Amino acid sequence: MKRAFFSLMLLATPLAAHDQITDDLHIIHPSIPAPIASAKSAAGYVTISNEGDTPEELIGLRTPFAVSSTLHTTIFEDGIARMRPLSGVTIAPGEVVNMEPGGMHVMFMGLTGPAQEGDMIPATLVFRQAGDVAIEFMVDPVDGADHSTMDHSGH
Ligand SMILES: [Cu+2]
Known part of the structure; x- marks a missing residue:
């Protein structure tokens, strides 16, 4: 009984989450599958x-x-997911923007090295107001999708 309870506790704990807070921005779990x-x-x-x-x-x-x-961003044309460049992602006061699979994302083209689960990849987000904010993308477990085969026309 005690063991089962402990397992549930482990499942409920977001062990891999990380976040960062600036004056006005809360940047939650930057991640790369x-x-x-x-x-x-x-x-x-x-x-x-x-x-x-x-x-x-x-x-x-x-x-x-x-x-x-x-x-x-990802748009759907005739049922096919296609990606389009965005000039920016607006976050209104009090708003939370989720960049997530099937929607807006950061596109890394021309990887300079391997990335394995658990790696932390340094990056700088550039905001119009806040300027540069240093973060780390956490490499998450494989999502099973081979992103490299997705349509990138429009680049
Ligand atoms: Cu993309």
């Missing part, structure tokens, strides 16, 4: 909460992990 070894691109996700009283916009990012890092 582990790319396959031969992948040339990968996607990254993050949740951003604007706890200030002025609009904020994520306008880009930098990381040594990839040759190019851009903001993307």
Whole structure:
């Protein structure tokens, strides 16, 4: 009985979550599903909460992990998921924006090295108001999707 209870406790604990707080922004669990070894691109996700009283916009990012890092959104045309570049991601005051699979994401093109589950990948998010914010993307378990095969027309 005691053992079963302990297992449930482990399942309920978000062991892998991490987050970062600036004056007005709460940046929650930046993550990259582990790319396959031969992948040339990968996607990254993050949740951003604007706890200030002025609009904020994520306008880009930098990381040594990839040759190019851009903001993307996913649109559906004729039932097919296609990705399009975004010039920025607006986060209104009091709003929480989820960049997540099937929606907005960071696109890493031209990976400069391997990434394995548990790795922490340094990056700098660039906000219009807050400027540069240093974060780390956590490499999460493989999501099973080979992102490199998704349609990237429009780049
Ligand atoms: Cu993409």
